[in-house]
Amino acid sequence: MTAQKLDGTAAAAAIKAELTERVAILRDRDIVPGLATVLVGEDPGSQWYVAGKHRDCAEVGIASIKRELPETVTQEELEAVLDELNANPECTGYIVQLPLPKHIDTDRILERIDPDKDADGLHPTNLGRLVLNANTPIASPLPCTPRGVIELVERNGLSWAGKNVVVVGRGVTVGRPIGPLLTRREYNATVTLTHTGTADLGAELRRADVIVAAAGVEGIVRAEDVKPGAIVLDVGVSREVDPETGKSRVVGDVDPAVAEVAGWVSPNPGGVGPMTRALLLKNVVEMAERQAAPSPA
Ligand SMILES: Nc1nc(=O)c2c([nH]1)NC[C@@H]1CN(c3ccc(C(=O)N[C@@H](CCC(=O)O)C(=O)O)cc3)C=[N+]21
Numbered sequence: 001m002t003a004q005k006l007d008g009t010a011a012a013a014a015i016k017a018e019l020t021e022r023v024a025i026l027r028d029r030d031i032v033p034g035l036a037t038v039l040v041g042e043d044p045g046s047q048w049y050v051a052g053k054h055r056d057c058a059e060v061g062i063a064s065i066k067r068e069l070p071e072t073v074t075q076e077e078l079e080a081v082l083d084e085l086n087a088n089p090e091c092t093g094y095i096v097q098l099p100l101p102k103h104i105d106t107d108r109i110l111e112r113i114d115p116d117k118d119a120d121g122l123h124p125t126n127l128g129r130l131v132l133n134a135n136t137p138i139a140s141p142l143p144c145t146p147r148g149v150i151e152l153v154e155r156n157g158l159s160w161a162g163k164n165v166v167v168v169g170r171g172v173t174v175g176r177p178i179g180p181l182l183t184r185r186e187y188n189a190t191v192t193l194t195h196t197g198t199a200d201l202g203a204e205l206r207r208a209d210v211i212v213a214a215a216g217v218e219g220i221v222r223a224e225d226v227k228p229g230a231i232v233l234d235v236g237v238s239r240e241v242d243p244e245t246g247k248s249r250v251v252g253d254v255d256p257a258v259a260e261v262a263g264w265v266s267p268n269p270g271g272v273g274p275m276t277r278a279l280l281l282k283n284v285v286e287m288a289e290r291q292a293a294p295s296p297a
Pocket residue numbers: 049095096097098099120144237250268269270271272273274275276277
């Protein structure tokens with residue numbers, strides 16, 4: 001048996017087509033959504049991701065704004081850039097590319113972002129609203145990767161309702177926020193959050209209807225630990241240098257042999273990555289729509 005593919009590139013293209021129409025409607029009203037990116041330092045991976053976000057923006061008609069700062073930027077200088085973007089009406093949403101250099105206090109930076117412009121949905125206020133269920137229907141940005149995982153499954157005709165979901169990894173961008181989202185009534189999943197302290201990861205995985213692998217540990221989900229027919233989402237983005245070609249490539253959290261057991265697998269690359277990018281655009285369009293028509297108090 002070979003698993004069916006959860007094609008993130010195709011689902012992201014469908015989302016982008018929908019967003020292109022919504023951006024056109026906004027532009028007809030002279031409202032131009034604008035995404036800014038703040039990039040610190042010269043890490044080639046980060047530069048590549050940020051460039052991709054600007055390409056995506058161009059595709060759907062979102063304006064893009066770039067702020068590039070040297071590795072040596074101080075906390076105060078970086079905060080001044082955020083203050084400028086918070087006040088800049090052309091910027092409807094922005095992201096600070098992570099990770100930041102060690103001398104920068106990342107938590108303080110993330111708190112400095114105007115929650116209404118937080119395109120990543122990672123501001124404490126927005127994570128708090130997520131837990132409080134204060135944003136259904138969506139009235140504040142939600143984290144992009146959890147949203148991307150959810151849409152990738154739904155756009156393949158699958159439902160979350162009643163599923164036993166096992167999440168691997170307790171990171172702030174995926175593992176931690178996806179539980180509060182998936183347990184909302186609109187999805188109705190039952191979620192187990194596992195991590196490096198979990199006593200028997202294999203036992204947890206073997207009873208999962210859906211596995212969300214977001215640990216950043218190559219091959220942590222093995223074929224023998226996957227229930228036949230399960231849905232497996234590979235969120236991991238470790239990088240590895242291929243010893244033969246010398247080129248760097250993405251290696252996921254899911255062992256390729258899982259495709260022989262699972263019912264559905266998201267490829268990596270081509271699965272959750274493109275969805276994260278598409279949902280970032282969706283956050284920006286939604287923020288621009290809200291900023292254009294503030295909800296009644
Ligand atoms: N503030 C912030 N927000 C982020 O969302 C954020 C971040 N910082 N720092 C780094 C991680 C990583 N991330 C990815 C997004 C898309 C792909 C993606 O589209 N990957 C493609 C290509 C992979 C490749 O070949 O390199 C794919 O999966 O098909 C990957 C990784 C967003 N991140």
